[in-house]
Amino acid sequence: MLVETERRRAVDALTDAERRSHPIDPLSETFPSLDLNDAYEIQRLSVEDRLNAGARLQGHKVGLTARAMQEQLNVNEPDYGHLLSDMFVLEGTEIAADELCSPRVEPEIAFVLGNELVGPGVTVADVLRATEFVLPALEVIDSRIADWRITLCDTIADNASSARVVLGGSPVAVDALDLRLVGVVLSRNGKLEETGASGAVLGNPVSAVCWLANKLAVFGAGLQAGQVVMPGSCTRAIAVGPGDQVRADFDGLGFVSVSFADHRAA
Secondary structure, three states: OOOHHHHHHHHHHHHHHHHHOOOEOOHHHHOOOOOHHHHHHHHHHHHHHHHHOOOOEEEEEEEOOOHHHHHHOOOOOOEEEEEEHHHEEOOOOEEEHHHOOOOEEEEEEEEEEOOOEOOOOOOHHHHHHHEEEEEEEEEEEOOOEHHHOOOHHHHHHOHHHEEEEEEOOOOEOHHHOOOOOOEEEEEEOOEEEEEEEHHHOOOOHHHHHHHHHHHHHHOOOOEOOOOEEEOOOOOOOEEOOOOOEEEEEEOOOEEEEEEEEOHHHO
């Protein structure tokens, strides 16, 4: 376990890495005694700094929902991060690729809550009742850790590698879909890159939202009405850079797209 001054050093290092778009060495190497409690506390302190600077909490994301990623990091459950107001990008606008370190894009089904979800004991039925609608979405993940050399503690401390969120504008009620069987096609610059289905997310993305609500309860927090939950990717993430346009097409949900530009070259 780290002492408070070490946690603050980690927060400052991650903040500076994001500000300069210049990744740092893994925190797990810089601070060998870093554990999961430290990692979530570093995330909390980083989010608190951003809220104090004027950002608003808009929701949460769930990461590591794919079995392959859990096996890679030797864990048996997902992790989570915070979604802040300055992470959301309107569909049809450009993301400045030069403001990110090593961005990748994932297609997800975003849940928009109409009622709060506060654990423990949240069930799948509770999630379905609380969800006002779902949307097609793209999550842009980014690691402030160099070359994505992350352990579980590294990505948790780094706000679960969160960066940007793009929401599509076609809301669909949860009872209009079988949320376990939504197919998705992910394309870059008009070329097919990945195909998948929502069942890749813990067998059902609703289960990921359920897990999140109960996990947040451990830290004395919950999900509030109006918040967005990104439950995890339906496919492998693809790397992107300046000039790329990414689009995800979902069965029964429509599509969502985003472009990347290098604003320094303008």
